[in-house]
Amino acid sequence: RKEVEQDPGPFNVPEGATVAFNCTYSNSASQSFFWYRQDCRKEPKLLMSVYSSGNEDGRFTAQLNRASQYISLLIRDSKLSDSATYLCVVNMRDSNYQLIWGAGTKLIIKP
């Protein structure tokens, strides 16, 4: 089993719809969690940190479920510009880094 797993997709979603995808992690000692977005042939960019209490930024909501060991990303009212690959990353350490990246979920928003 991979340490961090994501459904590779692609998720084909009509514009305006709501879409959600998860990322599971195997190490219960994982400390911090993030969602990054990567456009085609570009570098990854931070989308959101994922806090224990969950967090929301506009149309995007991220949640952490430690009991079931997964994080989720919800996108409401999806836009064409949301088309990208969404990468989750888990840091195993608090004082330093031990980063495990998921392979990414590809999202395609269709008009």
Place this chain on the structure above:
Amino acid sequence: DAGVIQSPRHEVTEMGQEVTLRCKPISGHDYLFWYRQTMMRGLELLIYFNNNVPIDDSGMPEDRFSAKMPNASFSTLKIQPSEPRDSAVYFCASSTKFSPRTGHSTDTQYFGPGTRLTVL
């Protein structure tokens, strides 16, 4: 503010040649990371530095790969000799554990635009 700067943006070389990739992190960041990304293996962390010191190089594939950080504003990743299977996009990223701007701890990594390496 200038982001992470990488050079060259594209590199095409022949098998057996030495390749040197360069990175300038964001000023004030004390962590620097080198990643490799391929379709088959995704994003892989190769090595990272803290205050110019290598902390974890367990992701470096083999002895043909080496990385240095002689000062806080410059790092290199060298492949010698290069092989076709080294073809990938190599990203450099930097971060800091503490953001002086927000006063909060942060793990945000800022990536450079990457170097697309093709080894023929």
